[in-house]
Amino acid sequence: MLEIGGVRVDTLAQTYKTPLFVYDEDQLRSRLQEYATFFQSDTMETGVLYASKAFSCKAMLRLVKEYGLSLDVVSGGELYTAKAVDFDMSKVYFHGNNKSKEELEMAINYGVGTIIVDNLMEAQMLHEMSQSIDHTIHVLLRVNPGIDAHTHKYIVTGHVDSKFGISLLQEKELVDVIRTFDQDEHLSFDGLHAHIGSQIFDKNAFIAEIEKMFGFIKHLEDTYDIHLNTLDLGGGFAATYTSEDHPIPLQEVCSTIVSHCEKQNQELGLSIQKILIEPGRSVVAEAGSTIYTVGFMKQTPNKKYVFVDGGMADNIRPALYQAKYNADIANKMDAPKDTVYTVAGKACESGDILIEGIALPKCEPGDLLVTYTTGAYGYAMASHYNKNPLPGVVFCRQGKAREVIRRESYEHLIDLETDE
Numbered sequence: 001m002l003e004i005g006g007v008r009v010d011t012l013a014q015t016y017k018t019p020l021f022v023y024d025e026d027q028l029r030s031r032l033q034e035y036a037t038f039f040q041s042d043t044m045e046t047g048v049l050y051a052s053k054a055f056s057c058k059a060m061l062r063l064v065k066e067y068g069l070s071l072d073v074v075s076g077g078e079l080y081t082a083k084a085v086d087f088d089m090s091k092v093y094f095h096g097n098n099k100s101k102e103e104l105e106m107a108i109n110y111g112v113g114t115i116i117v118d119n120l121m122e123a124q125m126l127h128e129m130s131q132s133i134d135h136t137i138h139v140l141l142r143v144n145p146g147i148d149a150h151t152h153k154y155i156v157t158g159h160v161d162s163k164f165g166i167s168l169l170q171e172k173e174l175v176d177v178i179r180t181f182d183q184d185e186h187l188s189f190d191g192l193h194a195h196i197g198s199q200i201f202d203k204n205a206f207i208a209e210i211e212k213m214f215g216f217i218k219h220l221e222d223t224y225d226i227h228l229n230t231l232d233l234g235g236g237f238a239a240t241y242t243s244e245d246h247p248i249p250l251q252e253v254c255s256t257i258v259s260h261c262e263k264q265n266q267e268l269g270l271s272i273q274k275i276l277i278e279p280g281r282s283v284v285a286e287a288g289s290t291i292y293t294v295g296f297m298k299q300t301p302n303k304k305y306v307f308v309d310g311g312m313a314d315n316i317r318p319a320l321y322q323a324k325y326n327a328d329i330a331n332k333m334d335a336p337k338d339t340v341y342t343v344a345g346k347a348c349e350s351g352d353i354l355i356e357g358i359a360l361p362k363c364e365p366g367d368l369l370v371t372y373t374t375g376a377y378g379y380a381m382a383s384h385y386n387k388n389p390l391p392g393v394v395f396c397r398q399g400k401a402r403e404v405i406r407r408e409s410y411e412h413l414i415d416l417e418t419d420e
């Protein structure tokens with residue numbers, strides 16, 4: 001029987017029902033510790049912001065807090081969750097291309113340390129709002145560096161139409177925004193932010209990003225006498241989903257980023273004092289798995305289907321991004337994998353296929369199918385499609401399980417509905 005964090009998968013399924021998200025807590029802890037240890041520089045201050053969009057819940061944020069990392073939030077809801085665990089607000093960075101006035105007010109009232117401003121209109125709104133506050137808010141400005149990296153390739157694009165950030169080519173607008181901040185006694189403009197993509201395997205993409213950003217910072221200094229002290233390079237570090245994925249080892253990606261930043265700082269005679277990264281997926285993806293119960297099976301002329309009791313509602317990634325996953329039958333770990341199946345979910349949607357063509361032991365109803373690497377953007381992107389309750393989430397460590405998010409009931413599903 002497969003175990004996760006020392007707990008048998010059949011015990012988990014019986015206790016908490018399926019589908020169920022299960023995290024190996026020690027794996028989460030070691031990832032957080034690795035980031036804290038490896039992203040260090042002798043000459044610059046460094047910071048790791050956990051991108052909570054990948055998986056946000058109180059238990060997870062408590063771990064982030066325990067390991068001393070900072071936090072990237074992107075909505076009032078993620079911010080509220082941070083507040084609920086008393087996260088040190090000076091270590092919270094608030095992102096988003098369309099923050100509402102209410103969200104900005106919430107951030108100001110909570111005392112959020114840094115707001116990452118995404119566009120000119122937000123800069124103006126924040127400038128107006130800051131007049132009535134009595135403390136200083138740090139500000140970073142998100143720019144679009146024209147580098148787009150996804151999976152194995154990266155491209156230097158002329159793509160200036162991203163919904164995120166201000167293009168480096170829109171120099172006048174960028175400088176205007178920075179001047180707005182400089183004239184504001186309540187806003188302290190620290191520097192720039194960029195994020196070039198997700199699930200990136202090629203470290204040259206990060207090197208290209210660093211060179212582009214440092215080059216631009218130098219240009220701002222030389223041309224406009226604008227001096228920055230912080231550079232936030234975003235997230236995007238890859239995770240292993242299947243045996244075809246070979247992410248850059250964490251220590252290597254961290255040291256590559258740090259050493260290139262140190263080198264650029266020195267070579268260009270700049271004085272960037274602080275560098276930040278924002279990993280989400282790479283912190284939580286591999287520590288998470290999903291347990292499903294097998295229901296029916298069916299043979300079509302070309303395929304053998306095995307149906308599970310979840311699917312696109314708890315993992316939209318295969319349908320949305322053609323993402324690939326690996327799986328096992330937890331109660332048949334030693335059986336020969338002699339049958340090729342298409343693993344499909346229970347949603348009323350033809351695209352609800354979790355895995356196409358995977359070799360598994362012969363399946364039977366009641367088997368427990370486990371998909372691996374579902375810890376990032378799984379629960380976070382789950383939906384109620386077909387009015388199925390959201391699964392529960394359990395952390396397992398050294399043979400003990402604790403439920404960190406309860407499974408929804410049918411009552412929860414109609415809880416907010418009125419009889420009007």
Ligand code: LLP
Nearest residue numbers: 051195198199235236237278279280281377
């Ligand atoms: N920082 C910023 C500004 C971001 O936009 C993101 C992700 C991150 C950090 C964290 O990136 P990570 O280290 O997790 O790659 N739903 C998609 C992923 C969307 C990522 C959006 N931004 C998926 O399931 O693959």
